[in-house]
Amino acid sequence: MTDVATAFVPGHVTGFFTTERDDDPTKAGSRGGGIALDDGVEVTVRPADETAISLDGVDLEMGAVERVLDALEATATVSGETDLPLGAGFGVSGAMALGTALATSEAFDRPLSENELVTIAHGAEVQAGTGLGDVVGQARGGMPLRLEPGGPQHNYIDAIPERTRVEYYVIDELSTEDVLSGDTHTLSTAGQRALSRVVGEPTLSSFMRASRQFAREAELLTPDVREVVMDVADAGGEASMAMLGETVFAPGRGLTDAGYDAQVTSVHPGGATLLE
Amino acid sequence: MTDVATAFVPGHVTGFFTTERDDDPTKAGSRGGGIALDDGVEVTVRPADETAISLDGVDLEMGAVERVLDALEATATVSGETDLPLGAGFGVSGAMALGTALATSEAFDRPLSENELVTIAHGAEVQAGTGLGDVVGQARGGMPLRLEPGGPQHNYIDAIPERTRVEYYVIDELSTEDVLSGDTHTLSTAGQRALSRVVGEPTLSSFMRASRQFAREAELLTPDVREVVMDVADAGGEASMAMLGETVFAPGRGLTDAGYDAQVTSVHPGGATLLE
Numbered sequence: 383m384t385d386v387a388t389a390f391v392p393g394h395v396t397g398f399f400t401t402e403r404d405d406d407p408t409k410a411g412s413r414g415g416g417i418a419l420d421d422g423v424e425v426t427v428r429p430a431d432e433t434a435i436s437l438d439g440v441d442l443e444m445g446a447v448e449r450v451l452d453a454l455e456a457t458a459t460v461s462g463e464t465d466l467p468l469g470a471g472f473g474v475s476g477a478m479a480l481g482t483a484l485a486t487s488e489a490f491d492r493p494l495s496e497n498e499l500v501t502i503a504h505g506a507e508v509q510a511g512t513g514l515g516d517v518v519g520q521a522r523g524g525m526p527l528r529l530e531p532g533g534p535q536h537n538y539i540d541a542i543p544e545r546t547r548v549e550y551y552v553i554d555e556l557s558t559e560d561v562l563s564g565d566t567h568t569l570s571t572a573g574q575r576a577l578s579r580v581v582g583e584p585t586l587s588s589f590m591r592a593s594r595q596f597a598r599e600a601e602l603l604t605p606d607v608r609e610v611v612m613d614v615a616d617a618g619g620e621a622s623m624a625m626l627g628e629t630v631f632a633p634g635r636g637l638t639d640a641g642y643d644a645q646v647t648s649v650h651p652g653g654a655t656l657l658e
Numbered sequence: 659m660t661d662v663a664t665a666f667v668p669g670h671v672t673g674f675f676t677t678e679r680d681d682d683p684t685k686a687g688s689r690g691g692g693i694a695l696d697d698g699v700e701v702t703v704r705p706a707d708e709t710a711i712s713l714d715g716v717d718l719e720m721g722a723v724e725r726v727l728d729a730l731e732a733t734a735t736v737s738g739e740t741d742l743p744l745g746a747g748f749g750v751s752g753a754m755a756l757g758t759a760l761a762t763s764e765a766f767d768r769p770l771s772e773n774e775l776v777t778i779a780h781g782a783e784v785q786a787g788t789g790l791g792d793v794v795g796q797a798r799g800g801m802p803l804r805l806e807p808g809g810p811q812h813n814y815i816d817a818i819p820e821r822t823r824v825e826y827y828v829i830d831e832l833s834t835e836d837v838l839s840g841d842t843h844t845l846s847t848a849g850q851r852a853l854s855r856v857v858g859e860p861t862l863s864s865f866m867r868a869s870r871q872f873a874r875e876a877e878l879l880t881p882d883v884r885e886v887v888m889d890v891a892d893a894g895g896e897a898s899m900a901m902l903g904e905t906v907f908a909p910g911r912g913l914t915d916a917g918y919d920a921q922v923t924s925v926h927p928g929g930a931t932l933l934e
Binding site: 484487488493494495496497498499523524527534540541542543544545546547581583584585588648651652653655656657658 | 760763764769770771772773774775799800803810816817818819820821822823857859860861864924927928929931932933934
């Protein structure tokens with residue numbers, strides 16, 4: 383036990399995805415596409431006598447974080463600081479898991495590689511049922527396209543090379559666990575179709591179009607989200623729904639131009655990293 | 659032809675490497691380990707009637723950059739701006755190739771994915787004979803460990819998760835082409851040994867130790883570099899040689915503490931990216 387350590391993990395909105403089950407959590411996960419965001423989570427790990435987890439000063443339980451600490455045989459306080467809301471589709475739980483893995487390896491002197499730490503965080507998130515693809519997207523950064531599921535030893539990730547300002551507008555929470563524990567056949571079929579489209583034309587605008595089609599085909603679009611997405615389109619912009627939250631995201635000034643009081647961030651080009 | 663575009667590519671010092679030949683330049687390359695640096699190259703691509711390449715305002719020929727433009731069917735001026743010296747082991751030619759690929763895809767509206775653009779730049783650099791592993795290391799960022807050679811469709815990259823201040827001190831140039839065109843058997847054996855050591859203990863200090871052993875075993879250490887490395891060790895630090903340049907790099911304040919007037923940069927956690 384050496385020190386306190388802090389990691390930054392970008393937020394991650396998913397535009398479309400599939401669910402890929404496997405008994406091995408390092409092979410399970412999802413295919414899909416998303417955007418890593420400058421708005422992210424700073425995760426600080428301090429060795430302690432008892433494990434305690436907090437987000438913006440509020441104590442909470444997070445199965446994925448506890449599993450990461452167990453895997454690294456560490457007892458610690460884990461404190462997350464973020465501008466992002468929990469449960470709104472920004473991958474905050476994945477960010478907490480991945481940030482915990484990176485910062486714990488540093489604070490507790492566990493000499494593991496990046497891919498090993500990402501694997502631990504990904505497996506923990508899958509087993510906790512709180513996410514399938516955020517962790518590996520957050521490890522990559524940019525606009526990741528997850529072509530093969532699982533952790534870094536099994537997956538294959540490409541990316542759309544564009545960068546842009548991104549706006550988002552949160553209406554309400556959705557439970558990732560509820561959606562993932564239901565029937566996901568329709569969702570996965572729609573997700574695979576969306577991914578194929580974007581692979582054929584890896585651009586921001588094809589990503590936005592595929593995301594909207596996915597939200598409809600997967601029957602995840604809520605009436606309130608639909609309303610906002612249509613308002614953005616009427617104002618000449620493009621928007622879609624963050625999976626899984628009742629949240630609308632739009633590149634550029636889409637939401638502002640439609641009159642919404644949106645949060646502003648950007649594509650975060652790099653992946654998760656320790657802070658010096 | 660839409661616009662001018664600019665990409666940032668981190669510098670990359672290689673600590674140890676192997677050479678892996680293959681008739682297919684997307685499979686050829688090297689295994690090894692390096693450090694991506696905040697000091698990098700900003701590459702601006704402008705559509706033009708004739709292709710012209712410059713670095714810090716000086717016109718020059720760069721085979722890898724020309725090959726990238728050919729592959730993307732683009733005629734352009736390519737202007738690099740950097741604080742890094744050319745030919746001193748910082749992957750400036752790789753950065754120019756990769757930055758050209760990213761910025762050309764944006765400026766000329768070529769809808770290719772990140773991995774496709776990295777593949778083009780990597781293949782161009784291999785065919786030009788100016789580098790084997792810089793491009794894929796620069797695409798990843800951080801402290802990349804290249805476990806399998808080639809472009810993104812064939813390689814496998816892990817990384818050391820640490821971040822640190824990095825100092826460097828340039829003595830003279832070395833020609834990558836001269837070394838790579840000679841007998842590389844001893845070099846590759848030493849490179850594989852160094853990589854195995856660091857995979858077993860993926861830390862900064864094991865990386866520095868393996869890099870020094872590689873420089874000696876591969877018989878690339880010059881007397882002047884050896885002198886500086888020993889001075890740093892005498893001052894309580896760690897240093898090694900940037901492959902391939904007559905350049906010494908050291909984490910932390912190693913060179914400063916030994917009395918050298920060193921350049922200061924840091925591990926760059928993210929990979930190459932378009933600038934907004």
